[in-house]
Amino acid sequence: MGKYKAVIGLEMHCELTSNTKVFSSAENSYNDTPNANVRPVDMAFPGTLPVVNIECIRKALLMSMVLNCTQPEYMYFDRKNYYYPDLPKGYQITQMHAPVGVNGKITIDVGGKDKEVLIHDIHLEEDSASLDHYRDISLIDYNRAGVPLLELVTEPCFYSAEEAVAFLEYMRRIYQYCGVSEADTKKGQIRCDVNVSIMDEDATELGTKVEMKNINSFANVYDAINYEIKRQTELKDAGRYDEVEQETRRFDEETGTTIRMRSKVDAIDYKYFVEPNIPKYKITKEWLEEIKKDIPMLPRERKEYYINRLGLLEYDANIIIKEKDYADYFEECVDIGINPKTAANYLIVQIIAYLNKEGITLHDFYLTPKLLYQITSELDKGTISSKQAKEIFNKSIMEGKEPKTYITSDNAQISDTDALNSIIDDILNNNESQIEAYHNGKTNLFDYFVGQVMKETKGKANPTIVKDILRKKLD
Amino acid sequence: MMYMNKAIEELHELLKSGEVTPEELVNESLKLSKEIQDKCNAFVTIIDKPKIMPANENMLSGIPFGIKDNYSTEGILSTGSSNTLKDYVPFYTATAVKNLEKCGAIAINKTALDEFGMGGTGTTCHTGTVHNPWNLKRMCAGSSSGSAAAVAAGVYPFALGSDTGDSIRKPAAYCGIVGYKPTYGMISRYGLFPFASSLDHCGCLTRSVKDAAIVIDAMKGIDKNDQTSWDSSNMHLYESIDGKVKGKKLFYIKNVVDLENYQNPTEEFKKHINNFHKTLEILEKCGVTVEGVEIDKTLLNAIPSVYVCLSCAEATSNMSNLTGIIFGPRGNGENINEMMKDHRTKGFSPLIKRRFVIGSYILQKENQEKYFVNAQRVRRLIVDKMKELFKTYDGLIMPVGTGIAPFLDNPKDSVSNDDVSVLEEHLQIGNFGGFPSITIPDGFIDNMPVGINITSNCYDDINVLNIAYALEREMPYKNQIAKESEK
Incomplete structure (x- = not known):
């Protein structure tokens, strides 16, 4: 690149966890059987009405606070009108006039350096149904219709694919840390729109913005940004920058390229207006204070704590905060008296490796911190050797029996x-x-x-x- | 012996004493339905075998009734009088209907309406025009045309209606019966096919004020499926009617009902206005003070256009679910867009399409501020003006429309020119504010009934009913059944 600067903005859609959907009493859970989690309102049968799930509003407000946004005085929703087979009502209930959060910012870590990301807004809306296309027919599954979605819109404040993906990774972690979403890209719970423009290094005005819609993995976000920068750069180099059009493209995974969908000229007028079936809802200061109490310690704070207070290496701390599960496990270990370094070692060297090998999560992992303590305490006392400890660890998770069953007099270390x-x-x-x-x-x-x-x-x-x-x- | 021409109170006594059974009432109502269907074309569906409910202590148990066909009824065809839903059989029942069924009321038929409630003539139903039982050549107004015709003809003591602009209260006037829509949100809209959600009200058509109170008592109630519904469990409408109105103060909009403000009024119009003033005299005799209040003509003249803007905009969006994909007849086409287009092109009447075009235009980004947002502002101004007056007065009293039901073959006669548009459309104020509003018959012109309307502040339903009841008591139109005339 060199002479040009890329400017990138992100829209990140994340499905929230909740018992029921955002405007429907249907269950909000992943279901293999199509059209199992469906109430009349999810298929827009005439006369049905939306009813707001207060739990979703609470989670949306929590994220709004995490992102240091301003919350509106009243909560209300808007209709975004367009026809598409995955949108049964012919409109999506979303927030345009008064998003749950505006003008936020959050500091992230990019390659060891701090970066402040500016948040334009964050708003709560409903997901669409999912479509399965076959040769001659398409099938519609309404399980996803009405699932709560939080859409986070950043300012165009990223200058490389690395920065953009670092932000997405960090946000994914935050969603998990705050317990508002599983944020699993494999389950399609996170989808991104990315816009990219390039400009001369010394220019002050942004170049032509190209938007790429519905990218379903961070790797693809990375590739799409870099492809788009390259495409725009080549056109600019060739004196054909006017061919870069304000348009919507999609990322094609197979070829690793972006493909034009529609031009800005054909952009849909969504005819937004306030959803009349949901009364305005006052957001009280007391309620916000209450929600604020539920914000957990976030990864950046935890990392600092691990390094400065628990004496971990930055490298180790970075691995542990990668997943909330890891961090929670680690902290529980420390809480019950396992030496932080020992706990970190076990977690990083043995446990994470084991989880990756078996393809399971910590939730399915047999050796809870309390059980791990049975091993580390004996190790500290010198009753067992580290080699034995390793064996006991393996046996315990293989056979699903408590470590202490293997720490008997005859296999204990001979120190006599x-x-x-x-x-x-x-x-x-x-x-x-x-x-x-x-x-x-x-x-x-x-x-x-x-x-x-x-x-x-x-x-x-x-x-x-x-x-x-x-x-x-x-x- | 005929029973269906009687009031609910009386029928209840007869059922309780065993003089008549619910089954006999149902059979009579079914027989009348078929007769009236031939004359008035009032029904989309006459239910083959209504489920007989036993009579018990509930006032509505064993009482036959009609349901406007824009209420969702499980297992029973519910068309909204539109070809887009001509075969649609829902699998859930609207809350208001469910509440009535819980009381033991027995649904007899589904009544025809202007397609999805979007009309005021009863001529845009997919099953054809509804005729006025007082004179088959005349219209019933709309959109609750079939319900009004059936109640007026004595098919049953009550039928459900819905009211977005005047759809209960105008047909009631043209058919010589009572039409009442309570405060917005008192009755759940869950299961009512929407026209314009912020203006849509459920309500009923009856032949007496007390019947209306009994029916709404049963229909109302907070509903977890409708967030705009509210808890009215401490309001007992029927029990609260005592007819004590002495000292009440009403107002009418003076500049609208002053004959001097109209150039070349027709004889009918003059009679109508005079009849209104005569009715006011009756009220005054009951100890009610009635005063004329001038309201800024500019504000009043804005009523019809505000209504068109808001109702068409909301309707365009509300009816976007009618694509023929999930329900309704599938359209033909090579792809999904063509299929939806075909379904909607064939399914909707020209009147509705016109409203969709207006609604879309109004909501377009470049027009929203000018039309939609301004209409919302003016709506607010009108409502604020009314609320201000409701501080001084117990209610607004006005004549309904400009006269009697127009002839069907010459509906243009009735179409308002600017002079009378406010008089034709002022009932929309009740929808702007969500105000409780009731129409009762107050006389005849050329053997056709005319009506008067009382509207009050939100949650003041008991007051509205009481004044209407006191007035009804002093006039001979309570429980009247349509007598067909040839004129």
């Missing part, structure tokens, strides 16, 4: 000096030639003797004590 003395004496008596060689300078044979002791004790001998005894006897 008398017992070890007699074992070592036996070994030394049977290895006279090696002793001679050792005394003649083959000092690396020391490890050979240690190995023999370990072999004899099936690895249960306390290595420190063994080494002490051996040194005394040999030197």
